[in-house]
Amino acid sequence: MIEDITGPQDLQAMYDSVIEKDSKYVMQTYGRQPLVLSKGRGALVQDIYGKEYIDCVAGIAVNNVGHCHPTVVRAIQAQAEKLLHVSNLYYTEIQAELAEALVSVTGMERVFFCNSGAEAMEGAMKLARIVSGKSAFVAAEHSFHGRTIGALSVTHKSMYRDPFMPPVSSETTFVPYSDANTIRQAISGNTAAVILEPIQGEGGVNIPNPEYLKEVREICDETGTLLIFDEVQTGFGRTGTWFCKEQFGVEPDVMCMAKAIGGGFPMGALAARGEISFSRGQHASTFGGGPLACAAALASIEAIKEESLLKRSTENGTYFMGKLRSMDREDIVEVRGKGLMIGVEIKYPCSKFVDFAREYGVLLNCTSDSVLRLVPPLVITKDQIDTVVDVIEQA
Ligand SMILES: *Cc1c(COP(=O)(O)O)cnc(C)c1O
Numbered sequence: 001m002i003e004d005i006t007g008p009q010d011l012q013a014m015y016d017s018v019i020e021k022d023s024k025y026v027m028q029t030y031g032r033q034p035l036v037l038s039k040g041r042g043a044l045v046q047d048i049y050g051k052e053y054i055d056c057v058a059g060i061a062v063n064n065v066g067h068c069h070p071t072v073v074r075a076i077q078a079q080a081e082k083l084l085h086v087s088n089l090y091y092t093e094i095q096a097e098l099a100e101a102l103v104s105v106t107g108m109e110r111v112f113f114c115n116s117g118a119e120a121m122e123g124a125m126k127l128a129r130i131v132s133g134k135s136a137f138v139a140a141e142h143s144f145h146g147r148t149i150g151a152l153s154v155t156h157k158s159m160y161r162d163p164f165m166p167p168v169s170s171e172t173t174f175v176p177y178s179d180a181n182t183i184r185q186a187i188s189g190n191t192a193a194v195i196l197e198p199i200q201g202e203g204g205v206n207i208p209n210p211e212y213l214k215e216v217r218e219i220c221d222e223t224g225t226l227l228i229f230d231e232v233q234t235g236f237g238r239t240g241t242w243f244c245k246e247q248f249g250v251e252p253d254v255m256c257m258a259k260a261i262g263g264g265f266p267m268g269a270l271a272a273r274g275e276i277s278f279s280r281g282q283h284a285s286t287f288g289g290g291p292l293a294c295a296a297a298l299a300s301i302e303a304i305k306e307e308s309l310l311k312r313s314t315e316n317g318t319y320f321m322g323k324l325r326s327m328d329r330e331d332i333v334e335v336r337g338k339g340l341m342i343g344v345e346i347k348y349p350c351s352k353f354v355d356f357a358r359e360y361g362v363l364l365n366c367t368s369d370s371v372l373r374l375v376p377p378l379v380i381t382k383d384q385i386d387t388v389v390d391v392i393e394q395a
Contacts (some may be wrong), residue, residue, distance in 0.1 A: 205343025233259055346372065
């Protein structure tokens with residue numbers, strides 16, 4: 001349990017003031033839940049009234065090690081005493097250590113550090129272009145790769161994409177997900193890379209058929225096309241292995257990471273295998289691989305190892321999906337997932353579930369209109385899972 005908050009007695013006034021300031025001073029881009037959150041521990045978050053919620057959103061697959069994991073918090077505190085920021089014109093020990101750790105968990109050769117998922121995708125697209133000398137991309141329908149102009153140009157959802165057209169890369173071909181033949185047809189002499197999420201997150205927790213990624217790998221090898229995996233959402237134990245690529249036994253040429261990488265601290269990275277690399281001056285980021293982010297990411301990797309969170313993700317996921325499936329309700333189309341990346345597809349829009357569950361102390365996310373996306377911290381307990389399933393059933 002999270003200790004009680006102390007603070008102004010008039011919590012309603014505090015709540016109103018936060019909402020008012022946000023509506024006045026923040027660009028209104030988010031459809032926010034009526035919640036002002038102030039604390040978190042493990043799989044729980046607390047609002048300013050002291051009400052607790054089991055967090056099945058986890059910052060959208062960010063807080064894999066749980067909120068405010070003590071190892072991560074201590075590492076950030078210790079690093080903050082030493083050095084907050086230093087330019088990539090210099091070396092730091094912590095960045096070198098994290099690079100080694102990331103190469104070890106990804107099985108890739110080298111990494112580049114940045115600050116977010118979209119930025120990792122931008123870097124991957126630049127890398128693919130510079131390495132291949134080609135400029136076009138093949139991406140999947142229902143894909144999501146981020147909100148910057150480059151990442152948007154390989155993101156499929158029209159609501160995100162259309163208002164900002166034309167894209168920087170007008171040369172993206174979208175193909176149906178989980179159908180390798182369409183990729184073969186879409187690759188042209190100018191295709192730099194095929195870009196795929198190994199499981200689509202935003203698109204509705206879509207799991208490809210087991211052979212899909214292998215077939216895509218073969219097609220890319222035959223045609224000399226680079227394969228980029230966007231593991232921003234699927235990474236760091238989310239699906240039960242360090243990365244989702246392991247679930248399918250397929251190695252990409254380049255992979256994007258962000259979300260859970262820093263245990264809650266903002267960071268992004270891309271990794272590439274073999275000789276695939278930027279050379280001097282081809283890419284840069286002021287904050288990329290900064291000391292605080294690196295300290296947080298190293299600590300988060302350590303926590304995943306120490307607490308066997310990969311195993312826990314698989315076990316919890318199996319338990320969670322088993323309970324969800326045993327509900328056996330007619331309005332549930334399908335329960336699907338790997339590890340603790342779970343989608344519950346409902347026959348109708350699921351936003352009402354989100355409101356109901358919030359009242360009963362569970363935070364849920366609804367994506368693609370009718371899919372409840374359950375991506376709780378990997379440290380969630382079986383008791384908490386039981387509560388979540390109860391609340392979903394009541395909803
Ligand atoms: C969230 C997400 C991104 C974008 O990450 P940001 O940090 O929000 O830029 C890219 N790809 C996938 C698969 C994501 O889930």
